[in-house]
Amino acid sequence: MKLLSRTVSWVLLVSVVPAAMLLVMGALVAFNVYAFTVSPVTAVKIAIGVVPTVLVLGRGLWVLAAKIDTPVHGVPVREHEQPELWALVRRFAAAAGTAPPDDIHLTAEANAGVVEDTRLLGLISTRRHLFIGAPLLAGLSAAQFAAVLTHELAHYSNRDTRFAGVAYRSRRAFAHTMNTVNRNDYLQRALHFLLRHAAARALRASRSLSRRQEIAADQAAAVAVGSAATVAAFRELAPIAGSWDAFLNNHLVAGWAAGYLPADPFGGYGRLRASLHDELAKLRANPPHEADPDDTHPPMSERIAAIDALRAPGTMRVPAGSALGLLRDPLPLLDAALLDALVPEARTKRRVDWPTLVRVGGIASLTEHTGQVLATAARLTGRPPSPHTLLDALDAGLLTELCPTDQPEAPRVRRERARLIVREGLFGAVVTTLTDAGAVVWRESWPSVGEMRLDERYRVPLPDLVDAAVADRPDTAGLRALLDSAGRPHGRQGHRGTATRNEDSRPDGIPQGGEAPWPVGQGVHRGRAPRGPDRVDPPGGPHGQPGRDGARPTRPAGR
Incomplete structure (x- = not known):
């Protein structure tokens, strides 16, 4: 008996709004037909206001019956x-x-x-x-x-x-009708008022x-x-x-x-x-x-x-x-x-293992401007693109020229903008070089995306060295010494691998460096995992998708 009562209640609730739309549309058509039997001229005048309203209701009811094609996913x-x-x-x-x-x-x-x-x-x-x-x-x-x-x-x-x-x-038909109502038309404004209140009561009961x-x-x-x-x-x-x-x-x-x-x-x-x-x-x-x-x-x-x-x-x-x-x-x-x-x-x-993913993802997040800055430094100096070439350009006082722009800017603003971009590009170039030399290691660090650590043999504050290199009076000696030291045979720990297998190909373990680790991904990996165009993400947390008749999104289920 409870099941029958619930079924009847469902039928009544979901049919309230469409029934109201159909009733209003039928009443308007019947009134216009009656007016025509009384006075054709008056009926034509009435139809000028009635027909647009009937069309709005008819389009809404067509949405109710139209096929919805949403493929089953998963x-x-x-x-x-x-x-x-x-x-x-x-x-x-x-x-x-x-x-x-x-x-x-x-x-x-x-x-x-x-x-x-x-x-x-x-x-x-x-x-x-x-x-x-x-x-x-x-x-x-x-x-x-x-x-x-x-x-x-x-x-x-x-x-x-x-x-x-x-x-x-029913909800789609109601939403379509309310969105197409002309609020400047008195009759359609009245229709909007009627449907809004009828739907509100039905939705509360539903x-x-x-x-x-x-x-x-x-x-x-x-x-x-x-x-x-x-x-x-x-x-x-x-x-x-x-x-x-x-x-x-x-x-x-x-x-x-x-x-x-x-x-x-x-x-x-x-x-x-x-x-x-x-x-x-x-x-x-x-x-x-x-x-x-x-x-x-x-x-x-x-x-x-x-x-x-x-x-x-x-x-x-x-x-x-x-x-x-x-x-x-x-x-x-x-x-x-x-x-x-x-x-x-x-x-x-x-597809790679997590340590490899941390490394390639971390380097990618740090090298957004590296290619551009290195290429500009190579053009300005006439030398191959490399961290040393970039440091040569900074020593030559070319900080602003390393980041050209067509936008009119005050000299101070232009210089500070160039400093930020060149700093990011230089930091990425240095970290990439040190990673290739085995002087920087990357590792998992849950719940963060990961972290990188400078080998304990290089007890230097890397961010401070990069800041010194892009200062108004550049000091690149510290970075040059670090890069030269890491590039010597005693500073190498093996190559960083090509990620052709699901493993980190470096032979040595994770050293405990004297430099504090830097988290990877703060303000970098913030984009959502790209979803397919036909994926349905449930609103409001677990178990909150709408139902379907034919082929539609899934039904709300228990959270």
Whole structure:
């Protein structure tokens, strides 16, 4: 009876706005037809104002019925390749009182979701899809993953996915209509007022119903897996989302500009999570207490308290250990899901280990102006481009000429601008030379992108030497001595490698230098991991994508 009541409520809520639009359009057309029977001349005058309004409503209703073509994304997880995962999904689908999905896709989102393709505005179900985020598999235990999985599958049993596509279409039709209304037309202004208030009431009721659906799915997860595992899973979602976002934005793209990606991305993600232990523990212990008024999910703290109050022992057995243990040879599958989420260019990047990535990414971040500055110094001095040539140009007082510009600037402004650019270019050239000579080593330094350290035999303040070289009265002696010393045979430690293999080819270990390490990536690697044009990033953290009818983005699922 509850399921029937919920279904009826969904149908009524998602049809309020389209029904109101259809009713108004029908009333306007009927009034104009009636006016024509009374006075054709008057009817023509009325039609001048009515027809544009009817067209606005008609276009909005056409959006409701138009096909939405959004392909299913992610990497397919086939049953013959991952039988253990499929067996778990089937078991917990039965526990949730529903049929299993027709397919499973692994995505690179810190999210999980369910989708149901339907026809006739949700009356007929054709195919079910389950989307699992690779970060969840990497960060959850098997029991926690089973709790999230059961929550998602419970949306099928409650038919929450059935009319999600219709609701999505209804919102699109409403938004299209409101955006095309002519606010200077009195009749359309009245239409805007009517639809805005009708939609506001419907959306408030829809949000209330959606929150009840989430609570019902939470209860299904707790009954199947147990309150303890479900609470632990929900507490883990915010730490996974936050750490994954930091990983994508900073670490994954550390070598992107230089043409590299990590060979073991999820190994690095695991080390990042370990390095953020204290910060993630705070997120875990203090889930969000407030939710956006428009959020279809109750606040996480309320959901956790409600699940904990059930004290459900759980009725299903779950394998011990990490969720990754449910997969056969999981790392290639996770890697494929990550590549699928990036732009196609990602497949052309060379894959290297993390120490190599730190080195090539760090050098790339420091050498943005190096090529330009060295080329200008070579042109001014008539010598080959090199750090020594650049130092010769600085000794000759050519600081300003090293950074030419066509923009009119005051002499002081021009000189200071040139000093900044030349300093960056010189620093990058020196670090590259010292790295080639083995005098600078690069290493992982989680949670930062990495760090570089000058060998202990060169106890010099490198930034101070570079500052002295670009001063008004340049002093390049210190840098020359450092470069000459590093270039001698006793200063070499082997070449830095060509990154042709997934290893750092330098033979020696990481020395403990006398110079404090410099973090790599502060203000450098801030760009997001490039995503594919058809990737859907869930709004508002984990499990917040809209539903679909036919082919649309995924449905909101439990956070």
